[in-house]
Amino acid sequence: MKLADIFSNIQKSLLGRRRALRQSKGFLRVPRLRVNWVLLICMMPGLLSAATIKHARLWSAPDSTQLVLDVSGEVSHQLLSLSKPDRIVIDVMDVKCNVDFSRLNIKDTPIVRVRSAVRNGHDVRVVLDLRKPLKPRSNLLKPNEQYGHRLVIDLIDEAADTSAKVTHSVDEHTDKRNIVVVVDAGHGGEDPGALGPGRVREKDVVFAITKELQALLQQQRGFDVKLTRTGDYYVDLRQRTRLARKYNADLFVSVHADAFKRPDAEGASVWVLSDRGADSEMGRWLSRRENGADLIGGAGSVTLNDKDDVLAGVLLDLSMTASLKASLGVGEHVLKSVGKVAQLHKGRVEHAGFVVLKSPDIPSLLVETGFISNPSESRLLKTKKYQQRIAEAVQDGIQEYFKRTPPPGSLLAWDQQQRLLASAENTVSRYEVRRGDTLSQIARNHDVSVDELMTYNRLNSSQVRIGQVIRIPST
Ligand SMILES: [Zn+2]
Structure with a gap:
């Protein structure tokens, strides 16, 4: 065969293959030109060899389950949701499979059984038998630091209502409400966050710290602590702020660990929302307020959708300004207290446009507990003792702030009043x-x-x- 012919055949093969992929029929329609295939494989490695499903894992969250397939390259797939009995069918086209799906740990998930089979000689069909109807959603993820290409299937339990507001818990003696702090462990599940030497993963370190922080702060008088994630699974960033709103949070604290390409970067830092981040977020709320669901004002909720542009803008601005001021107030206490147990990256609270800090109605902080990319800090961060010390410091800062500035109606506000009355009594x-x-x-x-x-x-x-x-x- 002449070289020109070979190339024209290669082109045809490629086109045929693409069409075949689109029609989910795989290799069968591609003309059989052995010589060309061999050439192609040599010229474009990875393009032709069928992808392989290498591993599979499950992440389980309270209202969703995530199935992740590690694949050796990009794959095409189809999802099908069937009822009576409820099941999800995943067809991955033109792929080899090295996974025994029956060995997946389905404990504590709504999945009853996982079956798989080869179809048409080259596709793989995975069937998830379910306990109840779930809505499937799929995503192809590009490689990150820890994993390669992945096909991710989320099974969402739409019946689990995550939007209804939760009322404040109340002190049984005084009838006064507890202050709600929502603690957010960064990353989770498929997202490991920063990776440190010796396979230290940010998602594990920060989860351990948030658990400590929850336990410590929950013991204090007048506090109630909720977590945005209670295990190793990923929570969407906006969902984290929605959870804070659902819990009527007085404060949202996101816990992270930093990474930098220079291993000597070190120190903890505390972040609040930047002015620029606040401006763009207010624009977003104003433009979306017709959607109705969005409220501001936490306990004394204010709805924006019945207000005209100017009034809505003013209310939002007031709320955002108050939240930022409080964020900075707590931030300064937390930074000071963390500075007693850890090296600080900078001596002041820093500003950034992180999504989790953007609630216009909830004071919000992000604490970077140190650089996980720094060998000595990473070594510290993975120890239980240091995690406890950091958690204690954050707890101290939060407590100190709220002792001085308790929200109206809270048990701590009542305590403060009693103290004032008592001191008046003494004088x-x-x-x-x-x-x-x-x-x-x-x-x-x-x-x-x-x-x-x-x-x-x-x-x-x-x-x-x-x-x-x-x-x-x-x-
Ligand atoms: Zn992080």
Whole structure:
């Protein structure tokens, strides 16, 4: 065969192959030109050899399950959802399979059984038998630091209502509400986050720290702590802020660990939303407010969709400004307290447009607990002791801030009020009534009004008697 013919055949083969892939029929329609195939394989490695399914794993979240297939290259696939009985069919075209699907750990998932078979001689069909109807969604992911090409199938439990607001828990003695802190462990599941020397993974380190932080803060009077992820699975970034809103959070804290190409980069840092991030987010809320579902204002929710542009803009701006101010306030306390146990990257709270910081109604922080890419910090970060110390420091900072600035109606606000009253009580002076005294005279002498004296001493009349002790409030 002449070289020109070979190339024209190669072209035809390629076109045929593409068409075949589109029609999900695989190799069979491609003309059989052995010589050309061999040439092609030599010239374009990877293009022709059928992909292989190398591994499979399952991640289980409360309202979704994720099946991940590691594939050796890009693959085409089809999803089919069937009922009676509920099952999902995944057809992966033109692929070899090295996975025994029956060995997947389906414990704690809505999957009852996984079956697989070869179809048409070159496709692989995987069937997931389900306990209940789930909505499938698929995605082809490009290689990252840890994994190669992946076909990801999410099974979403739409019946699990994740949008309904949760009411605040209340202290049984005082009837006052607890402050809700939502703690967010970065990354998870398929997303390992930063990777450190010795296979230390950010998602594991930060999850351990958030669990510690939850346990510590939950023990404190007046706090209730929720996690955005309770295991090793990925949660969408916007979903993390939606969860904070669902829990009526007073504070959202995302926990991460940094990585940098230079291994000597080191130190913990605390981040709040940048002005630019805030501006773009407000624009997004305003343009989306017709959708109705979005509320701002946490406990005293304000809806934006019945307001005109100007008013909605002003309300949003007020809310965002207040949230940013509070974020910075907590951030400074947390940074100071973390600085006592860890090296700091910079001596001040930093600003960035991270998606998880963008709630206009919830003060939000992101804590980078150190550089996992730095060998000595990575060594520390993976130890339980250091994780505890970092968690304690973050807890201290949060607690200190809320002790000084408790949200109205909270148990800590009530505590603060009691402390103020008690200290007022201590500074009160007492006066014993002598012959000839009148209440108005006593009031004048102590620079208070008769009314104040009567209220303070719970008097029904302005008559006083000799020897009676009148408590004088400090002015
Ligand atoms: Zn991270």
